[in-house]
Amino acid sequence: AQTVTQSQPEMSVQEAETVTLSCTYDTSENNYYLFWYKQPPSRQMILVIRQEAYKQQNATENRFSVNFQKAAKSFSLKISDSQLGDTAMYFCASGVYNQGGKLIFGQGTELSVKP
Amino acid sequence: DVKVTQSSRYLVKRTGEKVFLECVQDMDHENMFWYRQDPGLGLRLIYFSYDVKMKEKGDIPEGYSVSREKKERFSLILESASTNQTSMYLCASGLHPGQGPGASNQPQHFGDGTRLSIL
Numbered sequence: 001a002q003t004v005t006q007s008q009p010e011m012s013v014q015e016a017e018t019v020t021l022s023c024t025y026d027t028s029e030n031n032y033y034l035f036w037y038k039q040p041p042s043r044q045m046i047l048v049i050r051q052e053a054y055k056q057q058n059a060t061e062n063r064f065s066v067n068f069q070k071a072a073k074s075f076s077l078k079i080s081d082s083q084l085g086d087t088a089m090y091f092c093a094s095g096v097y098n099q100g101g102k103l104i105f106g107q108g109t110e111l112s113v114k115p
Numbered sequence: 116d117v118k119v120t121q122s123s124r125y126l127v128k129r130t131g132e133k134v135f136l137e138c139v140q141d142m143d144h145e146n147m148f149w150y151r152q153d154p155g156l157g158l159r160l161i162y163f164s165y166d167v168k169m170k171e172k173g174d175i176p177e178g179y180s181v182s183r184e185k186k187e188r189f190s191l192i193l194e195s196a197s198t199n200q201t202s203m204y205l206c207a208s209g210l211h212p213g214q215g216p217g218a219s220n221q222p223q224h225f226g227d228g229t230r231l232s233i234l
Contacts, residue, residue: 043228044227101210102148102160103160105159
């Protein structure tokens with residue numbers, strides 16, 4: 001069975017600093033993919049970044065990047081130049097290609113960006 | 116932009132009531148999902164549906180049922196609400212494999228959530 005673990009329930013960072021959120025996962029599948037979602041206080045879940053497991057290159061989206069360590073089954077999210085609007089709950093999720101879009105989510109990390 | 120609309124943001128019901136949570140998506144997605152979100156537990160899948168009138172149990176289906184009579188609408192039903200079903204409920208939709216290139220790894224699109232309190 002797939003599992004996703006986020007071991008940091010809460011984190012804080014000063015505005016303009018860099019922060020890294022941790023995520024580990026476990027799967028016996030070879031064809032899978034990973035996401036980071038953001039849930040701001042307004043509650044709507046928004047996709048931040050995605051990574052295909054078969055790609056060695058780490059995904060980046062503007063200030064957001066991942067450190068994907070396939071052998072270690074680690075998928076951390078780095079936020080550079082943190083902004084107040086980055087304050088949110090962040091969820092790591094994994095999916096398997098032959099499971100039709102079903103995702104397994106981690107427990108979430110609540111990030112506070114302080115002015 | 117994909118829009119997933121949940122009928123209520125807040126709902127208060129009493130123990131034993133039958134509760135309906137409605138979700139509508141406007142992107143012709145085959146897949147629809149219901150999750151519950153609890154602090155420290157993340158999102159847990161209750162039920163999902165790959166097509167009209169099709170449903171599959173997720174990880175925590177007990178005490179819930181679903182209905183998908185039309186492609187755009189996916190309803191979650193609490194047959195006899197109990198206090199341990201007080202939670203945030205999130206609906207999502209997404210592409211099904213075969214709906215397009217790379218459909219398997221497409222993200223799910225979420226509604227704003229319904230915070231349900233059972234008294």
